[in-house]
Amino acid sequence: xxxxxxxxxxxxxxxxxLDLAASGETFIVSRPQNRNAVILSENDxxxxxxxxxxxxxxxxxxxxxxxxxxxxxxxxxxxFSTEEARKMVGL
Numbered sequence: 877x878x879x880x881x882x883x884x885x886x887x888x889x890x891x892x893x894l895d896l897a898a899s900g901e902t903f904i905v906s907r908p909q910n911r912n913a914v915i916l917s918e919n920d921x922x923x924x925x926x927x928x929x930x931x932x933x934x935x936x937x938x939x940x941x942x943x944x945x946x947x948x949x950x951x952x953x954x955x956f957s958t959e960e961a962r963k964m965v966g967l
Contacts, residue, residue: 879903898917900919
């Protein structure tokens with residue numbers, strides 16, 4: 877559940893808000909000039925961070941695959957078998 881609270885409410889009930897956030901509640905703290913803040917549990921924060929990291933990795937991998945596919949028909953690309961590549965690197 878997400879609750880919206882005003883910053884003055886947070887000032888008077890900080891412990892209560894933090895206890896609820898630690899148990900999974902999320903708070904949007906409204907502040908002047910739309911400079912709002914979010915309070916959430918560390919567990920929820922870590923989930924968001926993990927998802928963002930996974931998405932960044934996925935996007936990078938897709939970009940690298942797209943580049944590799946573009947090079948498939950490049951006449952300057954020379955293809956080697958696994959055995960040829962091993963010999964080239966001394967394996």
